[in-house]
Amino acid sequence: MKTYNTDDTHIIKLNENEQDIALETKDIHVWYGTNEAIKGVSLQFEKNKITSLIGPSGCGKSTYLRSLNRMNDQIDGTKVTGDIIYKNTDINSSRVDVYEMRKHIGMVFQRPNPFSKSIYENITFALKRHGQKDKKILDEVVETSLKQAALWDQVKDNLHKSALALSGGQQQRLCIARAIAMKPDILLLDEPASALDPISTSKVEETLINLKEDYTIVIVTHNMQQASRISDYTAFFYMGKVLEYDQTKKIFTRPKIQATEDYVSGHFG
Numbered sequence: 001m002k003t004y005n006t007d008d009t010h011i012i013k014l015n016e017n018e019q020d021i022a023l024e025t026k027d028i029h030v031w032y033g034t035n036e037a038i039k040g041v042s043l044q045f046e047k048n049k050i051t052s053l054i055g056p057s058g059c060g061k062s063t064y065l066r067s068l069n070r071m072n073d074q075i076d077g078t079k080v081t082g083d084i085i086y087k088n089t090d091i092n093s094s095r096v097d098v099y100e101m102r103k104h105i106g107m108v109f110q111r112p113n114p115f116s117k118s119i120y121e122n123i124t125f126a127l128k129r130h131g132q133k134d135k136k137i138l139d140e141v142v143e144t145s146l147k148q149a150a151l152w153d154q155v156k157d158n159l160h161k162s163a164l165a166l167s168g169g170q171q172q173r174l175c176i177a178r179a180i181a182m183k184p185d186i187l188l189l190d191e192p193a194s195a196l197d198p199i200s201t202s203k204v205e206e207t208l209i210n211l212k213e214d215y216t217i218v219i220v221t222h223n224m225q226q227a228s229r230i231s232d233y234t235a236f237f238y239m240g241k242v243l244e245y246d247q248t249k250k251i252f253t254r255p256k257i258q259a260t261e262d263y264v265s266g267h268f269g
């Protein structure tokens with residue numbers, strides 16, 4: 001297979017105005033034991049925008065995404081270096097309260113993973129663990145989160161039924177509702193629609209487009225149409241590096257790097 005020069009990069013700096021940047025990584029490296037999976041990634045994520053992370057299998061997209069809210073901490077033998085700046089704080093520092101930080105930077109995984117509990121309890125679980133006991137507030141959060149995830153109309157009469165009785169697409173939107181119940185600033189999604197049928201996929205996509213009014217979204221996707229439909233910015237990963245980062249329409253119509261062009265036009269990956 002053809003290989004590409006990973007020193008050849010085109011990475012835009014988004015904005016001089018720091019107010020518009022929700023999250024920034026500076027020279028992130030991730031090792032699994034001796035395997036360096038991420039080799040110095042520096043990116044900025046703009047507030048209230050959707051950024052897609054694309055690239056061939058094994059290039060490090062999920063590893064990088066997981067580093068953004070310290071999910072790699074849970075994997076033995078993993079080391080992450082570099083800065084992850086959120087609200088002027090390096091959240092990659094050992095001094096950061098990771099549990100608290102994840103209230104602000106939430107994650108939705110590839111396979112819908114609702115708890116084996118009711119719809120209502122799925123959404124209120126984390127809030128209760130953080131000490132919220134007021135039923136009126138909990139009820140309000142359930143309604144708002146389900147509305148934002150475009151699920152309220154379908155489940156409002158069955159809130160105390162098991163979440164596991166929902167369809168796959170509904171379960172994934174419940175997982176999005178569960179993540180936004182904590183009112184994070186940033187939502188990280190790792191291929192949230194890859195296990196879903198096309199109708200559920202388009203509902204999840206619509207949900208994400210609506211959510212960007214309130215949230216900054218970073219999404220890993222293998223689906224090129226999805227990246228071009230929903231995202232404002234796209235980062236092309238290759239062998240642990242970002243080779244190109246630009247507005248999505250430029251990545252898909254006028255990429256500057258040959259590897260990006262070959263990947264988005266389906267020549268490899």
Ligand SMILES: Nc1ncnc2c1ncn2[C@@H]1O[C@H](COP(=O)(O)OP(=O)(O)OP(=O)(O)O)[C@@H](O)[C@H]1O
Binds near residue numbers: 035055058059061063
């Ligand atoms: N938990 C882990 N332990 C050890 N190595 C891992 C782990 N997760 C990923 N890796 C390795 O890190 C590298 C990047 O994997 P990663 O899953 O981040 O890539 P990806 O681009 O998300 O791939 P895919 O598109 O197939 O999901 C690969 O070499 C992979 O084998």
